[in-house]
Amino acid sequence: MTVVVEMEGVTKLFGQKRAVKNVSLKIVKGSAAALLGPNGAGKTTSIAMMLGLTHPTRGRVQLFGGDPSSPQQHVRLGVMLQGVSVPDRLSVLETINLFRGFYSHPLSLDRLLVASGLEGDARVMASKLSGGKMRRLQFALALAGDPEVLFLDEPTVGMDVTSRRKFWDELREFIAAGKTLLLTTHDLQEADMVADRVIVMNDGEIVADDAPERIKMEFAGRQISFVVQSDIDPQRFKMLPHVIEVKMAGRQITLRTTDSDTLLRTLILDQWDISDIQVTGGGLEDAFVRLTSEAGALI
Amino acid sequence: MKPMLALWKGELLRTARDRRFFTLTLGMPIAFYFIFINQVGTNVQIAGTFWSEYFMVSMAAFGVVGSSVNTLAVRLATERKSGWVRFLRTTPLSSVGYTVAKILTQLTLSLLIILVVFIVARFSQHVTMPSVRWVEILLWLWLGSLPFAALGVLIGLAGNAAQVLGTLVYLVLSMLGGLWTPVQALPTTMREIATWMPTYRFAQPAWELLAGRPISFVSIAILCGYTVLFVLVAAWIGRKVDTRPEI
Numbered sequence: 138m139t140v141v142v143e144m145e146g147v148t149k150l151f152g153q154k155r156a157v158k159n160v161s162l163k164i165v166k167g168s169a170a171a172l173l174g175p176n177g178a179g180k181t182t183s184i185a186m187m188l189g190l191t192h193p194t195r196g197r198v199q200l201f202g203g204d205p206s207s208p209q210q211h212v213r214l215g216v217m218l219q220g221v222s223v224p225d226r227l228s229v230l231e232t233i234n235l236f237r238g239f240y241s242h243p244l245s246l247d248r249l250l251v252a253s254g255l256e257g258d259a260r261v262m263a264s265k266l267s268g269g270k271m272r273r274l275q276f277a278l279a280l281a282g283d284p285e286v287l288f289l290d291e292p293t294v295g296m297d298v299t300s301r302r303k304f305w306d307e308l309r310e311f312i313a314a315g316k317t318l319l320l321t322t323h324d325l326q327e328a329d330m331v332a333d334r335v336i337v338m339n340d341g342e343i344v345a346d347d348a349p350e351r352i353k354m355e356f357a358g359r360q361i362s363f364v365v366q367s368d369i370d371p372q373r374f375k376m377l378p379h380v381i382e383v384k385m386a387g388r389q390i391t392l393r394t395t396d397s398d399t400l401l402r403t404l405i406l407d408q409w410d411i412s413d414i415q416v417t418g419g420g421l422e423d424a425f426v427r428l429t430s431e432a433g434a435l436i
Numbered sequence: 437m438k439p440m441l442a443l444w445k446g447e448l449l450r451t452a453r454d455r456r457f458f459t460l461t462l463g464m465p466i467a468f469y470f471i472f473i474n475q476v477g478t479n480v481q482i483a484g485t486f487w488s489e490y491f492m493v494s495m496a497a498f499g500v501v502g503s504s505v506n507t508l509a510v511r512l513a514t515e516r517k518s519g520w521v522r523f524l525r526t527t528p529l530s531s532v533g534y535t536v537a538k539i540l541t542q543l544t545l546s547l548l549i550i551l552v553v554f555i556v557a558r559f560s561q562h563v564t565m566p567s568v569r570w571v572e573i574l575l576w577l578w579l580g581s582l583p584f585a586a587l588g589v590l591i592g593l594a595g596n597a598a599q600v601l602g603t604l605v606y607l608v609l610s611m612l613g614g615l616w617t618p619v620q621a622l623p624t625t626m627r628e629i630a631t632w633m634p635t636y637r638f639a640q641p642a643w644e645l646l647a648g649r650p651i652s653f654v655s656i657a658i659l660c661g662y663t664v665l666f667v668l669v670a671a672w673i674g675r676k677v678d679t680r681p682e683i
């Protein structure tokens with residue numbers, strides 16, 4: 138397996154504040170990893186170090202086995218950063234062409250306009266684009282050099298629903314071609330859709346790093362939901378074994394549990410008057426909330 | 437090489453569309469030229485040459501300083517603030533490539549400003565001199581503009597203050613350096629101050645060339661001193677700015 142990015146015992150201090158604490162991780166070629174975490178968790182700082190934009194205080198960061206700040210390492214890379222606005226007085230087309238000029242084997246202009254959905258805006262001044270279109274232009278710039286690896290920091294912020302759908306379609310195509318993706322996002326549903334690996338950061342540390350399925354299983358638990366037939370006091374479900382939480386919506390009851398098998402058996406053997414039983418895995422969002430807000434209590 | 441050329445091309449395209457560049461940086465020296473020539477008179481003798489020639493050099497220098505100190509500084513500050521510089525650092529464009537592209541852009545603009553001022557003086561005031569002298573003065577003003585590009589880079593690090601600071605430094609240096617009122621017409625103290633200004637040391641060799649005298653090495657030495665100072669301070673501040681925590 139070719140290693141694209143490697144961090145080894147990396148710590149980054151900003152004055153007294155420790156933004157990243159002793160983080161080690163490897164991103165291998167062909168993987169689609171999502172970096173999740175609340176604001177200030179150290180995601181952007183980690184990405185900045187992987188790209189050589191800032192240097193670690195301690196530890197080692199390698200990109201393609203070399204120095205991340207060396208321009209040669211950036212030839213195979215496409216990047217979307219947060220909080221970047223493009224220069225004024227250049228049209229969308231000229232801005233894309235400027236970036237195409239940075240690479241020796243750029244994608245064609247037409248291909249990039251299609252990928253970003255900006256065919257109709259090619260002649261518009263780039264700095265005048267709306268927030269969502271600006272983000273799409275930056276996606277086109279990230280793809281300009283036909284990269285092997287994409288680093289996307291909060292790529293869909295500001296995009297509308299249609300733009301998002303198109304963006305994820307493009308991204309899935311990119312992953313299907315065997316290329317590597319590392320993205321940070323707040324939209325957990327989207328991370329769940331494209332990522333085959335989820336790295337959760339909190340307070341500068343990695344608190345979970347696994348396939349999305351396993352993270353959901355381990356940290357979100359399972360849910361059993363059903364409809365109660367007669368007037369049962371819902372509070373009675375709280376007494377059952379392995380129940381963490383009881384949610385009610387009319388006659389619909391949802392139990393969050395650490396052991397769905399045992400709970401289900403109990404519900405049936407005790408002959409509770411319930412129907413329409415469904416067992417579902419908890420979402421990534423549940424896992425995320427538990428990992429980041431209850432991290433101290435959990436680990 | 438290729439990324440650097442791509443950026444150079446882009447920068448020139450942006451300048452060609454910049455109305456502020458044409459009205460202020462290019463327009464002001466030309467307007468001043470006409471105003472002061474009419475006030476003083478074309479055939480007045482000064483420092484071994486004619487006023488129309490002397491002030492042509494003053495205004496070419498004034499324009500070049502404006503483009504470097506003011507326009508470049510504001511643009512660099514904007515690009516830093518907008519995250520564009522940071523974004524460019526993730527591409528194969530090296531920081532050397534970025535700097536060289538900026539310097540090439542600056543040199544191209546300086547050349548344009550000098551040529552326009554020369555052409556205006558040549559055809560409006562019938563300034564004439566041997567071709568060799570035109571070329572000598574052009575080359576001096578062109579390459580002598582580099583210290584001011586370094587000063588522009590330095591002021592560009594001032595963030596939001598760059599616009600005000602750039603305009604202030606541009607006008608104050610031009611005034612104190614004798615680009616508006618010739619030093620010969622200034623009080624002794626002002627004249628003494630002028631000799632230490634980079635602007636005076638930039639224009640003075642060109643005035644000497646006009647009068648058929650050789651370039652003074654003192655001026656070259658003082659300009660080199662300023663360049664080293666600007667570059668070192670810019671590098672020092674630049675490192676501080678770049679290691680600040682990002683949001």
